[in-house]
Amino acid sequence: xxxxxxxxxxxxxxxxxxxxxxxxxxxxxxxxxxxxxxxxxxxxxxxxxxxxxxxxxxxxxxxxxxxxxxxxxxxxxxxxxxxxxxxxxxxxxxxxxxxxxxxxxxxxxxxxxxxxxxxxxxxxxxxxxxxxxxxxxxxxxxxxxxxxxxxxxxxxxxxxxxxxxxxxxxxxxxxxxxxxxxxxxxxxxxxxxxxxxxxxxxxxxxxxxxxxxxxxxxxxxxxxxxxxxxxxxxxxxxxxxxxxxxxxxxxxxxxxxxxxxxxxxxxxxxxxxxxxxxxxxxxxxx
Amino acid sequence: xxxxxxxxxxxxxxxxxxxxxxxxxxxxxxxxxxxxxxxxxxxxxxxxxxxxxxxxxxxxxxxxxxxxxxxxxxxxxxxxxxxxxxxxxxxxxxxxxxxxxxxxxxxxxxxxxxxxxxxxxxxxxxxxxxxxxxxxxxxxxxxxxxxxxxxxxxxxxxxxxxxxxxxxxxxxxxxxxxxxxxxxxxxxxxxxxxxxxxxxxxxxxxxxxxxxxxxxxxxxxxxxxxxxxxxxxxxxxxxxxxxxxxxxxxxxxxxxxxxxxxxxxxxxxxxxxxxxxxxxxxxxxxxxxxxxxxxxxxxxxxxxxxxxxxxxxxxxxxxxxxxxxxxxxxxxxxxxxxxxxxxxxxxxxxxxx
Numbered sequence: 150x151x152x153x154x155x156x157x158x159x160x161x162x163x164x165x166x167x168x169x170x171x172x173x174x175x176x177x178x179x180x181x182x183x184x185x186x187x188x189x190x191x192x193x194x195x196x197x198x199x200x201x202x203x204x205x206x207x208x209x210x211x212x213x214x215x216x217x218x219x220x221x222x223x224x225x226x227x228x229x230x231x232x233x234x235x236x237x238x239x240x241x242x243x244x245x246x247x248x249x250x251x252x253x254x255x256x257x258x259x260x261x262x263x264x265x266x267x268x269x270x271x272x273x274x275x276x277x278x279x280x281x282x283x284x285x286x287x288x289x290x291x292x293x294x295x296x297x298x299x300x301x302x303x304x305x306x307x308x309x310x311x312x313x314x315x316x317x318x319x320x321x322x323x324x325x326x327x328x329x330x331x332x333x334x335x336x337x338x339x340x341x342x343x344x345x346x347x348x349x350x351x352x353x354x355x356x357x358x359x360x361x362x363x364x365x366x367x368x369x370x371x372x373x374x375x376x377x378x379x380x381x382x383x384x385x386x387x388x389x390x391x392x393x394x395x396x397x398x399x400x401x402x403x404x405x406x407x408x409x410x411x412x413x414x415x416x417x418x419x420x421x422x423x424x425x426x427x428x429x430x431x432x433x434x435x
Numbered sequence: 436x437x438x439x440x441x442x443x444x445x446x447x448x449x450x451x452x453x454x455x456x457x458x459x460x461x462x463x464x465x466x467x468x469x470x471x472x473x474x475x476x477x478x479x480x481x482x483x484x485x486x487x488x489x490x491x492x493x494x495x496x497x498x499x500x501x502x503x504x505x506x507x508x509x510x511x512x513x514x515x516x517x518x519x520x521x522x523x524x525x526x527x528x529x530x531x532x533x534x535x536x537x538x539x540x541x542x543x544x545x546x547x548x549x550x551x552x553x554x555x556x557x558x559x560x561x562x563x564x565x566x567x568x569x570x571x572x573x574x575x576x577x578x579x580x581x582x583x584x585x586x587x588x589x590x591x592x593x594x595x596x597x598x599x600x601x602x603x604x605x606x607x608x609x610x611x612x613x614x615x616x617x618x619x620x621x622x623x624x625x626x627x628x629x630x631x632x633x634x635x636x637x638x639x640x641x642x643x644x645x646x647x648x649x650x651x652x653x654x655x656x657x658x659x660x661x662x663x664x665x666x667x668x669x670x671x672x673x674x675x676x677x678x679x680x681x682x683x684x685x686x687x688x689x690x691x692x693x694x695x696x697x698x699x700x701x702x703x704x705x706x707x708x709x710x711x712x713x714x715x716x717x718x719x720x721x722x723x724x725x726x727x728x729x730x731x732x733x734x735x736x737x738x739x740x741x742x743x744x745x746x747x748x749x750x751x752x753x754x755x756x757x758x759x760x761x762x763x764x765x766x767x768x769x770x771x772x773x774x775x776x777x778x779x780x781x782x783x784x785x786x787x788x
Binding site: 283284285301302303304305331341347348349397398399400401402404406407408409410 | 504506511512513515517518521522523530531532533535538539541543683685686721722723725786787788
């Protein structure tokens with residue numbers, strides 16, 4: 150009898166411990182075959198500062214940029230667990246647009262198998278496989294991208310990043326002539342950087358980021374993964390792109406839309422993102 | 436007759452036999468062709484090209500359209516005609532003052548609109564071509580644009596079974612050849628007529644042509660100040676003129692002189708049609724003006740006495756066209772009535788994948 154009581158007592162206390170744990174934090178349990186939601190929030194910044202359209206930012210090339218547009222395509226999202234298993238978000242639904250000017254910052258994901266995720270992977274731009282499906286097969290996303298200035302024409306494809314504004318070069322140009330730059334203001338030039346693929350190069354890149362805190366997706370818990378995107382990395386990453394060196398033949402603006410520069414930018418963008426923090430729990434966003 | 440010779444002849448006959456078997460076994464259906472129903476707008480000037488020797492047909496147009504949107508016409512297969520001639524901006528290079536072509540090289544001119552081609556006698560800002568059938572040679576060969584040659588393109592297309600079929604369907608000799616390629620592109624360009632703007636409806640008394648006060652004022656100002664060069668309902672007299680743009684020394688573009696070699700043609704550029712001008716910014720041969728307001732500011736205050744300045748811009752010792760801001764706004768309102776939304780959305784001119 151004594152033994153039974155001891156056993157029962159042990160079981161009872163263990164049981165109550167179990168129940169107690171449950172009450173405090175029931176999201177440690179991952180119920181099989183349940184699903185939840187998550188969001189990726191893209192916080193756009195410039196070299197540690199918040200990106201404010203119309204503000205001035207000076208980079209390490211000595212050029213001062215005013216950014217008037219920063220839009221980009223995020224795609225092919227994959228959530229990764231500690232043991233390496235990947236949940237690949239359904240491709241057909243995995244194309245999103247982030248736009249500073251249109252206040253689009255969030256990627257909403259649904260029906261994700263409940264679990265603890267420690268990494269996220271996403272693509273910057275549109276992969277060749279998707280593009281080659283043809284315009285009709287992706288008319289809805291194409292039209293959406295058109296609205297946010299993230300396309301050229303179908304035959305030339307999507308713009309993965311649309312980064313535009315004005316800049317003051319590090320050293321004023323010599324005034325041998327009196328042509329005005331495209332801005333109409335001496336010393337101030339327009340720039341447009343349109344990242345994308347072309348038949349010569351595939352500039353689509355995928356970026357894998359560690360989550361500093363595990364993202365817990367449950368039926369009732371939706372994490373918000375806060376990603377910082379540093380726009381400064383586009384011209385001032387491991388590859389330096391001096392806008393003044395890229396002025397067009399007329400000297401009016403720096404337009405970077407093809408060639409070697411896009412390959413350099415693609416490389417830079419691999420370092421453009423990091424996960425700043427993860428909100429677990431209700432997932433409701435500030 | 437020795438044995439070897441018999442062997443050789445037998446071998447040859449076998450090979451020929453194989454060929455004849457092949458052509459009997461594979462029977463290809465070639466779709467019937469028919470003339471394209473080309474409608475000439477009643478308010479347009481005379482056609483300026485000979486289209487009878489290459490009248491557009493349904494199959495010819497379909498082939499020309501596919502070619503227009505095909506990057507294989509360029510050296511690295513990346514630059515098609517549509518790369519710089521985008522339908523939604525009336526077949527200009529949206530937002531580009533100068534276009535970039537192959538290897539991201541920048542040209543020195545703004546991409547002109549491909550529209551109403553059969554009503555023009557000469558093409559390009561310097562008139563480098565006077566033939567709708569030949570003009571495609573120029574961008575194809577330009578090392579800054581497509582940097583390719585016709586024979587190489589023909590070799591590429593011959594490898595594509597679909598193109599072999601399309602060429603057979605479009606031309607009686609059925610060849611994948613340079614001349615058929617140029618003719619197909621010409622047929623496609625022939626049908627690209629833009630004549631259904633609000634202005635056209637007004638002029639032809641059709642529904643949707645009600646001009647408001649400002650547009651009517653603009654029309655009147657246009658007739659009195661602009662129509663001497665931007666003449667007819669095509670809004671160009673197809674001539675070459677110097678409108679007093681200060682030369683850009685970085686580009687050093689001599690204009691028509693580069694084609695004719697005559698000093699008297701220096702700085703003269705083709706008067707462009709103003710149809711769809713609302714959609715074709717930036718403006719002028721080097722795309723230096725980003726808005727119609729800038730263009731009119733130039734005409735009122737910016738015209739310079741450069742070599743060969745057009746006499747029409749030198750009136751009574753005044754250089755340029757004096758305009759008040761109110762007049763400029765009315766002119767801009769009028770110019771917007773030249774936009775033909777059907778043209779820039781017409782699926783006939785678009786290659787959808």
